[in-house]
Amino acid sequence: MKSAVPILMYHQIAPEAPAAFRKYNVTPGDFRRQMGWLRRSGYNAVSMDDLAAARQGSSELPPRAIVITFDDGFEACIQHAVPILQEFGFTAIFYLVAGLIGRESAWLQAERGCSFPLADWTSVRELMAAGFQCGAHTMSHPRLTQLPSNECLAELRKGKRLLEDSLGTAVRHFAYPFGDYDARVRGLAREAGFETACSVQIGLSEPNDDLMALHRVPINGSEGLLDFTSRVRTAHSIGERFWDKARALRRRLTPAR
Numbered sequence: 001m002k003s004a005v006p007i008l009m010y011h012q013i014a015p016e017a018p019a020a021f022r023k024y025n026v027t028p029g030d031f032r033r034q035m036g037w038l039r040r041s042g043y044n045a046v047s048m049d050d051l052a053a054a055r056q057g058s059s060e061l062p063p064r065a066i067v068i069t070f071d072d073g074f075e076a077c078i079q080h081a082v083p084i085l086q087e088f089g090f091t092a093i094f095y096l097v098a099g100l101i102g103r104e105s106a107w108l109q110a111e112r113g114c115s116f117p118l119a120d121w122t123s124v125r126e127l128m129a130a131g132f133q134c135g136a137h138t139m140s141h142p143r144l145t146q147l148p149s150n151e152c153l154a155e156l157r158k159g160k161r162l163l164e165d166s167l168g169t170a171v172r173h174f175a176y177p178f179g180d181y182d183a184r185v186r187g188l189a190r191e192a193g194f195e196t197a198c199s200v201q202i203g204l205s206e207p208n209d210d211l212m213a214l215h216r217v218p219i220n221g222s223e224g225l226l227d228f229t230s231r232v233r234t235a236h237s238i239g240e241r242f243w244d245k246a247r248a249l250r251r252r253l254t255p256a257r
Helices: 019-024 028-040 048-055 075-088 106-112 121-129 149-167 183-191 225-234 238-253
Strands: 007-010 065-072 093-096 133-136 173-175 196-202 214-218
Touching: 007 196, 019 106, 028 075, 028 225, 048 065, 048 133, 048 173, 048 196, 065 075, 075 121, 093 121, 093 173, 121 133, 121 149, 133 149, 149 183, 214 225, 225 238
Parallel strands: 007 065, 007 214, 065 093, 093 133, 133 173, 173 196, 196 214
Antiparallel strands: none
């Protein structure tokens, strides 16, 4: 029987981060505790290739399958996350902003007033040599719905091609920057040659999930291990689940007008 798969969405793994980015930063200590809990609980990290093949009916996933994703390709994230993933025997996919590799996360300066170094090509090649997968995250991390179709398609195709030419392997998987997409952008991502695309829609990835708009589970640096375990099982934190139930109860108890 096919079941829902948590696709965990991380951004930065680093000892500290500015307040404006703290929500998106998980410390190495917390990340190790999270991976340790997954291992003890019997979860099996699979690749995005594995997930796509299973959803297309050409293979089966192991029990308690989980996909671990990292957006943006921050240098510190690779530095701190990779040894911990290797420690617990987990694989992951890193979505890279191809045109900014080895530079700074320029889009964050405008959005959050801070920026971080991005991994360079040497680090990315070492990442792949260690058995991890790289996906595309456009050339420059724009909001794709705000671009004309020709510019949007160029961002998608150029980013994919640059990664493939530089890494010598096919790049089949994509994540929408800022989670920003619509039906037009989704179609252009498919036209660019991607087999899957991750959104930031919160939810476990169900068997009927659109491969070009996969749901993910956000992992926030402001939450503890109990919230992490809740998100892995339900996609939502304990607080979110409580308030969802409270709102549902209120709707039932409120008389119809």
